[in-house]
C-alpha cells in the first residue's frame with residue numbers, strides 16, 4: 001500500500017538548504033500538513049521557513065535551530081514539532097557534512113547526529129506520534145557509502161555507517177515494535193553547497209583524486225530531482241531498502257549480497 005503524504009508531518013534535518021530544503025518542497029507539493037526544518041544554520045533556516053510559508057501557506061513550515069550532534073537540543077526540535085503540528089510521520093535524517101579536512105566533525109554530524117535521529121525517531125516520537133499506522137524514516141547516505149571514495153575516506157566511512165543503521169533499524173523486528181519503515185537514499189553528486197569546497201581532503205598527498213572522480217561522475221544532478229525520487233521512496237520503498245540516485249536518472253534499488261554466496265564448498 002502506498003504511504004499517503006497528504007496531511008502528514010515531517011521533520012527534516014539539514015532542511016535549511018540543499019537537498020533537505022528541496023525535499024521539504026517536494027513533500028509540501030504533495031499536500032504535506034507541516035514540516036520542521038532542523039538546521040544549525042540560522043540565517044538560511046529563517047529564510048527557508050519564510051519562503052516555504054510564502055509558497056505553501058502560513059504555518060506550514062517551522063524552523064528550529066539545532067545541532068543534531070546534541071541529543072537534548074535535537075529532542076527539543078521533536079518536542080516543538082509535536083507542540084505545533086500534534087503529530088510526526090516522516091523523519092529525514094539528512095544533515096551531513098563533507099570533506100575530510102574536518103573528519104572528526106564528519107563523524108560527529110554524519111554518524112552521531114544520524115544515530116541521535118534514529119533513536120529519537122524510532123523509539124520516542126514516530127512510534128508514538130505518527131498519525132496513521134505507519135511512520136517513515138529516510139536517511140541520506142551517498143554512493144560513497146556503497147563503494148570506496150578516494151578523496152574523502154572518512155566521509156565514505158560515515159556514509160557506510162548509515163547503511164549499517166538502515167539495515168539494522170530496517171529489520172522487521174523494529175518495524176513490528178514501532179510501525180516505522182526505514183529507507184536509505186544514496187545519491188551521487190548533487191549541485192549543493194557541499195560540493196563547493198576547495199579544502200576537501202585530509203592531506204596534499206590526496207591531490208588529484210578529486211579530478212579522477214570529476215571525470216567519472218556523469219552528471220552533477222539537481223537537488224530537485226533527488227528530492228522527487230526521495231518522495232517516491234517515502235511512499236512505497238520496502239523497509240530496510242537502499243536506493244541509488246545518480247546522473248539525474250530514476251532511482252534504482254541496491255542490494256547487499258547474502259554472505260553465504262561467497263562461501264567455498
Ligand SMILES: NC(=O)c1ccc[n+]([C@@H]2O[C@H](COP(=O)([O-])OP(=O)(O)OC[C@H]3O[C@@H](n4cnc5c(N)ncnc54)[C@H](O)[C@@H]3O)[C@@H](O)[C@H]2O)c1
Nearest residue numbers: 014018019039040041067068095096142189190192193194
Ligand atoms: N551534494 C552532494 O553531492 C551529495 C551527494 C550524496 C549525498 N549527499 C548528502 O546529502 C545530505 C545533504 O547535503 P547537501 O548536499 O544538501 O549539502 P548542504 O551543505 O547544502 O546541506 C547540508 C545542511 O546540513 C546542515 N547541517 C550541517 N551540520 C549540521 C548539524 N550539526 N546540525 C544540524 N544541521 C546541520 C547544514 O547547515 C546544511 O544546511 C548530506 O548528508 C550529504 O552528505 C550530498
Ligand SMILES: CCCCC/C=C\C=C\[C@H](O)C/C=C\C/C=C\CCCC(=O)O
Nearest residue numbers: 142143144146147148149188189214217
Ligand atoms: C563532480 C564532483 C564530485 C565531487 C564530489 C564531492 C563530494 C561528494 C559527496 C557525495 O556524497 C558523493 C558524491 C559523489 C561520489 C562520487 C563517486 C563515489 C564513488 C563511489 C561509488 O559510487 O562507488
